[in-house]
């Protein structure tokens with residue numbers, strides 16, 4: 319179906335719905351593919367207040383996979399994170415220096431980084447998470463949206479050696495602006511380490527969408543619309559190039575089949591798991607798109 323919208327990447331106004339939507343409050347928010355650049359956006363956008371409300375206590379404490387996006391509470395995941403492995407990775411880029419974690423949640427990782435001698439800052443939209451980090455780790459987390467309003471106030475230009483954006487860009491209402499800001503505040507030669515989900519790029523999703531199109535139906539999600547942009551390697555690369563990044567390395571990755579979240583009926587779940595096995599080996603061996611992208615981009 320043709321729709322009018324506003325593409326965050328190219329500014330295009332003509333798009334087509336894909337057979338994927340969220341039932342959110344009293345309305346449907348559709349996946350819309352831009353006719354010009356192919357970026358998939360969720361449209362219409364939730365309001366800024368609705369987005370802020372999505373990330374309060376429940377987002378971190380709920381373990382209900384039918385209404386939230388995780389099967390165990392996010393606080394549990396954060397407390398059990400393998401941060402030593404993360405430190406090893408950061409050390410490959412710099413031994414000391416200024417590090418920013420965008421969407422740092424409760425700040426567990428930047429706390430460990432600070433103990434290892436790094437100068438750290440965290441940004442987090444959720445007041446619940448920012449307060450939790452302050453109370454439990456004594457760290458200062460900027461509790462504001464990651465927008466250009468922070469420039470030359472909380473965030474200086476040409477300042478950071480490493481900026482981490484793990485599973486966060488897809489949550490933003492204006493990801494292009496977020497990447498422009500990232501470019502400005504990185505030092506020349508600095509790196510942004512980005513992880514993006516890409517569930518719609520899976521073979522199982524592509525087949526399911528073909529079937530939905532054939533029968534004139536669609537996948538309706540009943541969790542809140544946390545992901546407002548669905549990237550693939552091409553659209554992600556276009557966005558980073560537009561924001562000035564020159565060296566862009568995108569590695570396709572895929573979740574092991576025993577770790578994926580299953581929300582469907584028995585047949586849907588069996589289909590999803592079977593194709594996750596197939597996709598898993600195709601991604602590992604032949605770089606076929608999976609459901610994750612691991613990205614390094616340099617200023």
Ligand SMILES: [Zn+2]
Nearest residue numbers: 325328352355
């Ligand atoms: Zn576009």
